[in-house]
Each structure stands twice: as C-alpha cells, then as structure tokens.
Amino acid sequence: MSHFELATRLAKEEFRILDAIEISMRKFEWVPMKNIIFYSRIDAERVQFWLDKVHKRDLILRHGGGRKNEGYALNSKGYDLLATHALAEENVVVSIGNSLGVGKESDVYQGIGPGNEFLALKFHRIGRTSFRNIKSKRDYVVGKYHTSWLYMCRVSAMREADHLKRLNAIGVDVPLLKGNNRHVVVMKQYDGQEIQEFDVIDDPAGVFDNVIRNVKKCYREARLIHCDLCEYNIIYTRDKHVIIIDWPQAVPTDHPNAAFFVRRDVENICKFFERHGVVADPAAIVDEITCT
Ligand SMILES: Nc1ncnc2c1ncn2[C@@H]1O[C@H](COP(=O)(O)OP(=O)(O)OP(=O)(O)O)[C@@H](O)[C@H]1O
Ligand SMILES: [Mg+2]
Structure with a gap:
C-alpha cells in the first residue's frame, strides 16, 4: 500500500498520535509518553492502544533502553505520511x-x-x-x-x-x-532528462547561452547563487528548454564565499559544454554576471 492510500485509512486518533510525536520531536529525540498524552488529547488509558496501532503500521519507532531514553519517534514513513496527507487536504x-x-x-x-x-x-x-x-x-x-x-x-x-x-x-x-x-x-513535472544523459545536443552553444542567461538573471535580479550547478541539475526538455533544478543549497550573493560559488558554478557549466564543442572563457562570464 502506498503512503497515500494508507493516509486515507488512518483514524483521527492515529493522526493525533503522529502530530503529538512530531511536535515533541523539536525537543526530544525520543518523545516520552506524557508528552504524547498531553499533545494528542487522547484519554490516557487509550493512548497505548493507538500507539500500538501506529507502531504496527510502521510509522513510528519505539525506544526502550531504561526510563530516561524511553519513548517514541516518527520514522521517515510516518513523516512522509503527515506531509502527503496535508498536501492532499x-x-x-x-x-x-x-x-x-x-x-x-x-x-x-x-x-x-x-x-x-x-x-x-x-x-x-x-x-x-x-x-x-x-x-x-x-x-x-x-x-x-x-x-x-x-x-x-x-x-x-x-x-x-x-x-x-x-x-x-x-x-x-x-x-x-x-x-x-x-x-x-x-x-x-517536466518532460525531459538530465542534460548529462544526452550524447548529442542540438545547438549546444544556444543551450549554453540559455543556461548562462538564467544564472545571470538569478544573480542580478534574485541575488541568488545556485551553488550546485552542473549537468546533473539541468533538465533538458523534449521541447528543448532548460530547467535548472535542485535549489535548497542556494545562497545570497552577499554570502562570504559568494565569489567562489559563482565561479565554481560557471566553471562546471563551461566544462560540460566544452565536451559539446562550446568554447567559453569562465572568468569573463563570471565578470559579466557579477559586474555592477
Ligand atoms: N520538476 C521536476 N520534473 C521532472 N523531474 C524532476 C524534477 N525535479 C527533480 N526531478 C528528477 O529527480 C532527480 C533528483 O532531483 P534533484 O536534483 O532536485 O534532487 P537531489 O536529491 O538533490 O539530487 P542529487 O543529490 O543527486 O543532486 C533529478 O535529477 C530529476 O531526474
Ligand atoms: Mg540533483
């Protein structure tokens, strides 16, 4: 059963158990029973019953190990379920x-x-x-x-x-x-593949310019640097557009290592397109992107 189907079968008490554990995991690696009782708002004598149910569904972990560390934690399946349930709602x-x-x-x-x-x-x-x-x-x-x-x-x-x-x-x-x-x-979702998967690219110079134009716009108008830009993080679509993906690690242009990050991003792109016959000067491109 997928997480998604599973979410539709859970009782509201089971969600309350998951929510209670999630809230308490801000403070505890292993959430004690008393927090679960408090946050789930389930009668104390019923909590164990619901905990066992959720545990059987493999959504939480139970930790014994003596009074001090005894408790419960969400596992990644439980966390996935909370997120997908909310997205469906x-x-x-x-x-x-x-x-x-x-x-x-x-x-x-x-x-x-x-x-x-x-x-x-x-x-x-x-x-x-x-x-x-x-x-x-x-x-x-x-x-x-x-x-x-x-x-x-x-x-x-x-x-x-x-x-x-x-x-x-x-x-x-x-x-x-x-x-x-x-x-x-x-x-x-974009219909395409990582650009590294293509042995041959039509008009590589045009695609390269397009990538650089995006890097420049990102830098100058959003004041952001990707920081992991490479051929694995560019989707080349069936209709020949580039989509730059994978943005969690991007940093603002006033980051202390900004100069290093832009240079590395541009060099990665130049190196990849060089294999497709595009000749470019990374230093000149970096200057063009960053000049004020
Ligand atoms: N919007 C999207 N449309 C289509 N496919 C996508 C999309 N986003 C991600 N993918 C696919 O999922 C893969 C992983 O995405 P992404 O690079 O964002 O994750 P990642 O975990 O940071 O990857 P890695 O750490 O390996 O670089 C992509 O290479 C791509 O194949
Ligand atoms: Mg990636």
Whole structure:
C-alpha cells in the first residue's frame, strides 16, 4: 500500500498520535509518553492502544533502553505520511505514483494535481547518508533546538520552496512551485532528462547561452547563487528548454564565499559544454554576471 492510500485509512486518533510525536520531536529525540498524552488529547488509558496501532503500521519507532531514553519517534514513513496527507487536504496533490529519481539527499516521485497535471514531489532526506557530517556542515541549522533529521529535512525543503518561489516570480527557468509541506516540495513535472544523459545536443552553444542567461538573471535580479550547478541539475526538455533544478543549497550573493560559488558554478557549466564543442572563457562570464 502506498503512503497515500494508507493516509486515507488512518483514524483521527492515529493522526493525533503522529502530530503529538512530531511536535515533541523539536525537543526530544525520543518523545516520552506524557508528552504524547498531553499533545494528542487522547484519554490516557487509550493512548497505548493507538500507539500500538501506529507502531504496527510502521510509522513510528519505539525506544526502550531504561526510563530516561524511553519513548517514541516518527520514522521517515510516518513523516512522509503527515506531509502527503496535508498536501492532499490542501488540494495540491491528488495522487502519487512512480519514482522519478533517487538523489543523494532526496526521493522524487511523480504525482497528479487537481487539474490532472503531472507533478514532481521531492522528499528531502538530509542526512540519509551521513547525519553527523551534515550536522556540522549545514550552517543553517546550527544553534536551533536539538537538530533532528526531521527538522533538517523540513528546513531544506522550505529553503528550496522559497528559492523557487522567488525565481518563478522573475521568470528564471526553474520548476514551477506548486506547494510545500514539511519536507516535501511539490513542483510541476517536466518532460525531459538530465542534460548529462544526452550524447548529442542540438545547438549546444544556444543551450549554453540559455543556461548562462538564467544564472545571470538569478544573480542580478534574485541575488541568488545556485551553488550546485552542473549537468546533473539541468533538465533538458523534449521541447528543448532548460530547467535548472535542485535549489535548497542556494545562497545570497552577499554570502562570504559568494565569489567562489559563482565561479565554481560557471566553471562546471563551461566544462560540460566544452565536451559539446562550446568554447567559453569562465572568468569573463563570471565578470559579466557579477559586474555592477
Ligand atoms: N520538476 C521536476 N520534473 C521532472 N523531474 C524532476 C524534477 N525535479 C527533480 N526531478 C528528477 O529527480 C532527480 C533528483 O532531483 P534533484 O536534483 O532536485 O534532487 P537531489 O536529491 O538533490 O539530487 P542529487 O543529490 O543527486 O543532486 C533529478 O535529477 C530529476 O531526474
Ligand atoms: Mg540533483
């Protein structure tokens, strides 16, 4: 059964249990029973019954280990379910289908929207590979509560949604944002492939100019730098448009390392298009993008 179907079968008490655990995970790695009783507003003697039910559905983890660490936590399936349920309630998503891609830090699924349009749902999975590393590297989570994976995934998705919204507003070629809930970003789905998958590109110089034009517009009008721009994060559509994806890590142009990030983005693009016969001078392009 998909998460989506499962969400339609859950009793309201089960959602209350999940909500109560989610709220308390801001403070606790393992949420104690008394918090679940308090936030779920379920009679104390019934809470265990509903907890067992949700546990059996594999939406939460139970941790024994002595009084102090005893408690419950959402697992990623439980968190997915809360997000997709909310997106369905908001009428952003009507159904969820196959996987479109598994990234290092996300799972992307196809969805259908209320107008029967195809959607891409990106589930952020920060720390899937190395939670410890991420904790120290991601500057935007330092100093906030205890940094749970759930919190980091949510922040990452919110940042991506925020960047897409700003870029949509000024017409940069990025996915059209349809919605965001918790760690999920919902976008329009584009019919195409990562540009790295093409052995031959028609008019590579034209496509290259197009990418650079977008980088420049993004820098000058949204004051943003992508910071992970490369051939894996550009979709080349069937109707020959470029769509630049994957925006959680973008930073403002006044970031202390901004100069380094722009240069790296531009060099990556130049290097890729050089393989398709495009001759370009990265330093000159960077100057053109950043000159005031
Ligand atoms: N709007 C979209 N339309 C169609 N496909 C998409 C869309 N967004 C993402 N995808 C697909 O999902 C893949 C992963 O997306 P994205 O690059 O945003 O995630 P990621 O986890 O950061 O990936 P990685 O860490 O591997 O770079 C993309 O390469 C693309 O194939
Ligand atoms: Mg990517």
